Amino acid sequence: MSQTLAQTFSIRRLGARLELRMLALALLVFVALSFASPYFLRTNNLLNLLDQSVVTGITAIGMTFVVLTGGIDLSVGSVLGFTGVLMGQTIHAGGWSAGFGLSVDLTIALGIAVAVLAGAAIGLFSGVLVARFGLASFVVTLGVMAIGRSLAYIVSGQNAIADIPPQINGLVYTSVFGVPSNVATLLVLYVLAWCYLTLTKGGRTIYAIGSNREAARTAGLAVLGYSILPYVLSGVTAAIAGVLLSAQILSIDPLAGTALELDAIAAVVIGGASLYGGRGSILGTLIGVLIMVMIRNGLNLLGVSPFWQGSAIGGIIIAAVLAERLLSTRVRA
Amino acid sequence: MSAAPAPIEGAAPAPLLVARGIEKRFDRTRALAGADAEFAAGEVHGLLGANGAGKSTLSRIIGGHLQRDRGSIVWRGAALTARNAREAISAGIAMVMQETSLAPDLSVLENVFLPELARPGRLRLGALRARAEGIFDSLGQRDALPLGEEVQRLSSAQRQLVEIAKALAVGAALIIFDEPTASLSPGEVERLFDVMARLRAAGHALVFVSHRLEEVFSITDRVTVLREGRTVARSVPTATLNQAELIRLMVGQELGGIYAARPAAGGGKVVLEARHLRAPPMVRDVSFALHEGEILGLAGLVGAGRSETLQTLFGLRPLAAGETLLDGRPFAPRHAAQAIRAGIGFVAEDRRGQSIIPDFSVRENLLLGHLSARRGFLLGYRARDRRIEELLRQLELPASRLLDANMLNFSGGMQQKIIIARWLLLEPRVLLLDEPTKGVDIGTRSAIYAMLREVAGKGTAVLVVSSDFEELLGLCGRVVVMSDGTSIAELPSAVLDEAKLTLFAAPRSSMAMTTGLLEALAQETGGAAFWALLDAGRVFCLSRVGGTGAADPGFGAGAAPAFEETHIPAALAAPAERFVLEPDGARATLLVRARSHRGHELGWIGLTVPGGAPPAPAPLAARVHEQFARAI
Missing domain, CATH: 3.40.50.300 (P-loop containing nucleotide triphosphate hydrolases)
Structure with missing residues (x-):
């Protein structure tokens, strides 16, 4: 492992890595906003920043896996909405109001399990269609996106589910070493994802598949399985994000997560990943999330009309992709 | 020098x-x-x-x-x-390329005038058709191919003809033929040379x-x-x-310099044996035995099913019938990882498309085979560190460049050496290589040959596919020849040369005329008819029809016995257009020179009948001459 670490942090490679340029950009934005707004550096605001990163950030983990294999997952927003509604209804039916006698905590755990399993199942469905049947991930997940949203409406009965027990708040507000537990969850998931992608056979296989699928197959890697796995993870992370979202606001709306896929993809791209696959990193994605959240937050603090935020984020996405193209010495066949 | x-x-x-x-x-x-x-x-x-x-x-x-x-x-x-x-x-200036530049979904006519189709204005199909007929006529190929046929249905020889016609349609004065004969049978080569001779005559x-x-x-x-x-x-x-x-x-x-000492044929015990492998559509019936410490060549034309055979052995293609034995035990890998764990390595033909992970460092590219073979959850890269250092020293690759992110910065030869090293890292028992020197400069080629010889010297069984027959004969102790998905001969390189390999490797389908002739001769006389080359006291049998018992010449297609090992040594030693009776009086054999109408020698057509009363040789010989004199 020390070899891998030495390799990851060797000076020569540091300069060449896109996520480090993005880290520099993130620091630049941070410093600029610190000077521009007196409120920006306040502890409250900084915690607020992290808090605002949670939903997009967790969703972007699964998205990173998918993008690394050269795919894309447009269904994450709908999956969040659908699994959230499913959790709400499970808790609803499981005892909170129906009175089956289960303890509240157990009911909540059951609801979370149902949401995460549903997310995994939806991801498996997309993954099999893409990897086994060779359908374009864009089209498959576009379809799943529509299906997911429609199921969210049906399961929820077109209304927000508002009577989620407040005990679920513990997922968000418990302090872990001084950090709120939803932010801690975000960080732990990022560490796990980094370890998986950098240090395990599966992680390297996912990179190899994205870089040259045929070579990965010819070399004997388990291409099919590791092409499906990212979609499953994407469904799971979207479901987890949904759980944390509803835990925070104690309700879940069938519309929740609308346009979330755009933010997640943007974070991955700003973080330096190539949409062709094979290039990108989980660290870069985290930086991408932070840049987006900081800019949103900063523009709010500066009193800029929220309608300008889209232009700012969009500009950064395009600049990131352009930078990747111009700085990449590699010629794609 | x-x-x-x-x-x-x-x-x-x-x-x-x-x-x-x-x-x-x-x-x-x-x-x-x-x-x-x-x-x-x-x-x-x-x-x-x-x-x-x-x-x-x-x-x-x-x-x-x-x-x-x-x-x-x-x-x-x-x-x-x-x-x-x-x-x-x-x-x-026009080029006739190896990989043709034709549009496969369009017809012959449309392809010939492809440049004109892009021009504005109305198309006059009738006029174009007449012009195309004129062009094919001038090539002496008037009825060679229907103008309305889709190009994807044509043979490679016919496509080449379309390319030539296309060049003429735009009035090319200089036509470059880039390795035009690489995938043609001898008969098709003759026809191409006829066309070229006509073009030369036309200035x-x-x-x-x-x-x-x-x-x-x-x-x-x-x-x-x-x-x-x-x-x-x-x-x-x-x-x-x-x-x-x-x-x-x-x-x-x-030549001896680059090919050095040729390893001995066979010798060691059999490591990998293929018995009647079948993996449609390209692999029909392939058998051979690969020995410990030998370099075995797999020769054949492009499209003969050689690459597909390697892929089947490596578990990348499902085996439909037949069996593979590894160390005498049945072995049928369903995934490449199984083959790797059993000790097989595979260097694919297309380095860029099938071997290199461009976003991986050289180190991780080297470790890719290790990654597949590994069963654990983590990488286990460190266990290979020492062997990697050794290999790098052998490859003359500085360790400082090992971290280079981009493997594509290296020359094709170095890339190939790294890909071969990917498998050497695992110390395989069997190494399969598909066109290992394609696009590699001559200096690195000899380094690759030295590498393979060293690997074989340590006991690894090496199987090499190559379209370069000279390379195969220089590198390999024995050669298996494939044609149309079938292994048709397994011979020591010492008795072969490029010309014989070319004839052996010719697609069986293009031999329909010869086979028809042999069948007719065998049936009419009740003997054995064969097509063979005679060289240095050996008979190289390309095909054989009929003949049992007293009419058996003692060899079949794909064999290359010395004259005295056959049943008809006397006739083979003195080939002549008459029936030669063996000293024991059991068999009489007629041998007729097969010569194309351009004077190219294509070996001998033989007919072995029981001794006694052989038929008159002159009419039979005349038939052979007549058949071969027609453009085949």
Whole structure:
């Protein structure tokens, strides 16, 4: 492992890595906003920043896996909405109001399990269609996106589910070493994802598949399985994000997560990943999330009309992709 | 040999195209370092060189497919600056490529006039059809192919004809044929040479890029030889050269140098055995045995199913029938990982497409086979550190470059060595290689050969697929020949040469005429009819029909026994167009020279009948001559 670490942090490679340029950009934005707004550096605001990163950030983990294999997952927003509604209804039916006698905590755990399993199942469905049947991930997940949203409406009965027990708040507000537990969850998931992608056979296989699928197959890697796995993870992370979202606001709306896929993809791209696959990193994605959240937050603090935020984020996405193209010495066949 | 000699000059008719001092670099590889050439109207000009000498690069530059870095090209007295193939074509220079540039969904007619289809205005199909007929007529191929047929249904020989017609339709004065015979059977080659002879007679300048010397001698008027990107002989009349001189010009050293000692044939115990492998559509019936410590060649034309055979052995293609034995035990890998864990390595043909992970460092590329073979959850890279260091020293690759992110920065030869090392890292029992020296310069080629010989010397069984027969014969102790998905011969290299391999490897489908003739002869006389080459006291049987008991000549298709090992040694020792009775009186054999209408010798047609009363030889011989004299 020390070899891998030495390799990851060797000076020569540091300069060449896109996520480090993005880290520099993130620091630049941070410093600029610190000077521009007196409120920006306040502890409250900084915690607020992290808090605002949670939903997009967790969703972007699964998205990173998918993008690394050269795919894309447009269904994450709908999956969040659908699994959230499913959790709400499970808790609803499981005892909170129906009175089956289960303890509240157990009911909540059951609801979370149902949401995460549903997310995994939806991801498996997309993954099999893409990897086994060779359908374009864009089209498959576009379809799943529509299906997911429609199921969210049906399961929820077109209304927000508002009577989620407040005990679920513990997922968000418990302090872990001084950090709120939803932010801690975000960080732990990022560490796990980094370890998986950098240090395990599966992680390297996912990179190899994205870089040259045929070579990965010819070399004997388990291409099919590791092409499906990212979609499953994407469904799971979207479901987890949904759980944390509803835990925070104690309700879940069938519309929740609308346009979330755009933010997640943007974070991955700003973080330096190539949409062709094979290039990108989980660290870069985290930086991408932070840049987006900081800019949103900063523009709010500066009193800029929220309608300008889209232009700012969009500009950064395009600049990131352009930078990747111009700085990449590699010629794609 | 390293001192560059002054190019040998030949007498020159007024040149149509003069190229001087052409240089071209691909990344770190110097493909051309000052190449010269002159081509004149009304000649077939051979452009020769070993693999990697730059002949394809030079022809692509002249054809506008590549841009030169330096040098000048004068075309019909004026400087030529074709920025792409279309500009070269409109200037009158066309290429007939190995991988054809035809649109597979369009018809023959549409393909011939593809450039005109792009022009504005109404198409007059009737007029085009008449013109196309005129063109095919001028090539002597009037009814060779229907104009309305979709190109994807044509054979590669027919597609080539369409390419030639396409070049003529735009009025090309110079036509470059880039390795045109690589995937043709001997009969088809003859037909191509007929077409080329007609074009020459009509005043076209033809460039023939090849490394098959026999063909060079039979069709070219003058030759230009490239070696390591430079011209070493310019416009030398072919008639003034012999084969040895040409080889010396191409290779610059004696062939023995690069191929060193050939490993002995077989010897060790059988490691991998294939029995009647079948994996449709390309692999039909393949059998061979691979011994410990040997380098076995798998020869055949493009499309014979060689690559697919390797892929089947490696678990990348499902096996439909037949069996593979590894160390005598049945072994049928369903995934490549299974094959790797059993000790098999596979270097695929297309480095860029099938081997290299471009976003991985060289180190991780080296470790890719390890990653597949590994069963654990983590990487376990460190366990291989020492072996990697060893391999790097062997490859002469500085360890400091091992972290280089981009493997594509290395030359093709170094990339190939790294990919081979990927498998050596696992110390495989069997190493399968598909065209291991494709696109590799000559210096690295000999390094790769040395590597393979060393691996074999340590006991690994090596199986090499190559289209370069010279390479196969130099490198391998034995050669298995495949044709149309079937293994048809397994012979020691010592008794083979390129010409024999070419005949063995010819697609069986193109031998329909010969097979028909053999069948007719066998049936009418009740004997055994065979097609064979006779050389150095051996008979090389290409095909055989009929004949049992008293009519059995003692060898079958694919065999190459010495004369005395057959049942008909007397007849083989003194081939003549009459029935020769064996001393024991049991068999009588007629041998008739098979010669194409261009005078190319294609071996012998033999007929063995029980001794006693053989039929009259003259009418039989006449039939053979007549059949072969027709264009096959």
